Each structure stands twice: as structure tokens, then as C-alpha cells.
Amino acid sequence: MLARLRSGAPRFPGIVGFDDTVLPHLERALLAGHDLVLLGERGQGKTRLIRTITGLLDEWTPVVDGCEINDHPYAPACVRCVKLAAEQGEDLKIAWKHRADRYGEKLATPDTSVGDLIGDVDPIKIAEGRTLGDPETVHYGLVPRTNRGVFSVNELPDLAERIQVSLLNVLEERDIQVRGYNLRLPLDVLLIASANPEDYTNRGRIITPLKDRFGAEIRTHYPLTLEDELALIRQEATLNWRGLDPDGDQAGLSAELPEHLVEIIARFTRLVRESTAVDSRSGVSARFSIAAAETAAASAVRRAALRGEERPVTRVCDLPGTVHTLRGKVEFEVSEEGREVEVLSHLLRRAVAETFRGTLGGMDLSALLDKFTEGAQIESGELTPATELLHQIGPVPGLAKIMSAVGMGEGDESPGHAAAALEFALEGLYLMRRLSKDETDGGAVYRT
16 A cells, blocks of 8 residues: 555555545555555445455465465464474475455455354264364354455344354454354454444444444545546446357447437436435435447447347437436435326436536537428437438538537547537537427437
8 A cells, every 4th residue: 555655556446436534544544554444325336446455465375285264374373383393394285365356345245144254063064973172173254264355244233133243253352252262363464344324324333333343434425526436437437338149259239328418427326316315315326327429329239139230339329218217226205206207208318418508508509400490300218220320411511610619529520429518508409498309209309
């Protein structure tokens, strides 16, 4: 950690939006050697953040070969390794463990037992002839098996209170107790827990003695700025699909998501979080925006497969289909029951309008409006190919400026890109009440 702080190298790669808020607290906690709790609503990147901490460990570390708890060759702790070290001395066989293997994780499900976390007597070892009092009959749990590493307990309040008690010694005395054995096993482990604030009252709580033993409680949050939201979508959304042609080679079918659509999805997500119709205590996960981007892009891939487009580009017409698939990711207030799709559709239209005002709001679109003054009617929909949409509109003076304004540069001159820019302009003009739109089955007709 100190080496990366001095060099300016990334400490937690892939973490977006926490640089000035969460990460300074986390860095102080790690430098202090504290176990910690990450507290925040669902989908705030708590697990992702925890998993990046292993990147601060040495890439390779020596362990006693065959040891279940990764004993250090110079300071063995378990009975087996102490005996081997005494017998073999400098000839003690060692192995090298990669930092990726020094991470353990357990989701705190209701069926989790003390044996899962700490350990228990192994009846098979007893059946092999060892006596019940032999410490080597112990089967170690997940925590001691992550000795000299990082262990994470996800959703800690869901863990039964009697099971939470088993972690008290790990956090304070740094040892474990198994059944009635006189066993003091010093552990070198960083224990990190995650929890949702609502869990304290809805599903369970962290017992007071355990909370007291964590050195730090760090609050996480959703992206604070639109720029962070955009960066998160670009980083996390998987927008490429690969298929095989009849010869077994990569067919290379992929969908592009233009910048203005990424911004619409980011604004949509933020509007849903701020909506009074949504239960703010449960939050709106970052997975909401990621799934929206992937679903919209998948709609473009589907259109390309059905209508034979060579280069699928996501358009505004692909966004309404995401509403039905995303409503299960949002907890609504009881008073809004039955209106979920209506609420999300309204917020999506607001996001399109805000993005239009920010990108094309000050641009002269009279050349496009003139098409409708002359009596044009343009039909679009999720299965309308880009070439068909462009044929309906015809040549539009200033199209290059429109495409540039929505973030399309050199190399974005395909029919799909042009159709995406023009359809966004049409939808914006409709939302600004400069055009009319009639909803049709699977599409819409724009007219004066």
C-alpha cells in the first residue's frame, strides 16, 4: 500500500467513484491493520472493492508444503507443521502460494455453521485411528484456511447471532477455539465484512461485541456524479457477443452503444434512485444501469439477426424494452403497486429529454423539421433496420453536425450510426413538443 501511495500507482483498480470518499478511509484502515465493515446499499461495489485488496499482497509467498492453514516456514502454528519443522529443520519442504489464492469468501447464509467458518472435529480422521484428543483430528474451517490472507463475510447481519459469536476471538485475540480442544491457533488474517444498512432491522443485525471488535466501519455510496455513472457503465457492461459461423470461426457479431445512449441510461438510473416512487432504503443497484446497457445492446443484436444488418448499432427504439426486464431490480413504494412500468417509462422519457437538451438542445434542427412540414411520416421501431429508417427520412443537411454533437466521430459513418443519431433527434423533438408521435405495436410513427 505505501509503495503504491508513493508511486501514484492505482491501489484499487476497477473501482469507480470512490477516490475522494471511500478509498481514503479504506487506506487508513488497512495501514492501521484494522478489520473492517463496508456498509452500503446493494450494488455499490462492496464485494468488488474487497476483492481488489488482495492486489496489495505480495504476489507469491512461501508456505509449508501441504499445510491446510498456510503456515509460515519460519513460524509454524499448527501441530503438524511444528512437528515437521522440528524433525526436518532446514530441509522442511515449502510451496509458493499466489496472492489470488490467499483470499477466502463466505456468503452469510442462514445454514452457515461454526464448523464452516472456524472448524470442527473430523470423524474420518478419528475413524482412521487417531484419538479424540489429538489436535490433528480437527478439520479447519474457511477462516483458518485463509491464514496469512484476506477473508470476507458477505451480508454479515444474515449470519445467526450464535454463529457471529465464533468470530469474536478471531477479531480480538487472533486465535480460534474448536470444540473442547485446548487449541490456541494464532491467525494472521484480515477480516472484512459487508452489510446493508436496512439489514439491521429487516433481516438481522451485527451483534454489539462483534461490531466493537471491527476497527473501522466504512460507508459506501452510489456514483455521486453523472461522469462516474457513465464510467461505471462503460467499464462493466458487456456489449459484445461472439458466435461461431458454420466453419467454426468467430462470426464476430457485436453491438455498439453510442455515447448518447450511455448517457441516457446513466441519467435514467439516477432518476430512478431519486424518485419518490422507489423505496430509497433498498437502493437501486449499479447492476440496474449495467443490465439496461446490455439489454439495449442485445436488442440491436436481435434486430441485426432478424433483418440482416451487418453492423448493429443501438438506437433509442431499443430502450423501452429494457423497462420490462428491469422492473424486478427496483423496490417500489407500496402506494405504487401496479404502476411500476408506468413509473419507469416516465423516468426513461425524462432521461432522454435531459440528454437531448444537453447535446442537441441548442442545435438548429430546422432541416429535419422541414421534412415533416412537407408531409413526411417516419415509422421506426426495434425491428426497423437502419437503412429503412434512413430511406424514409432522406438526405438531411447538417447530419454530420448532429452525429458529432452526440459523440460520433471519424469511423462512425455507417448507416447504423446515422440512424441512431437521427432517431435520437426525432425522439428529442417529440419530447420537446415540436413533433407528434403515435405509438404502434413494437414501434412509433413520427409526424407533425
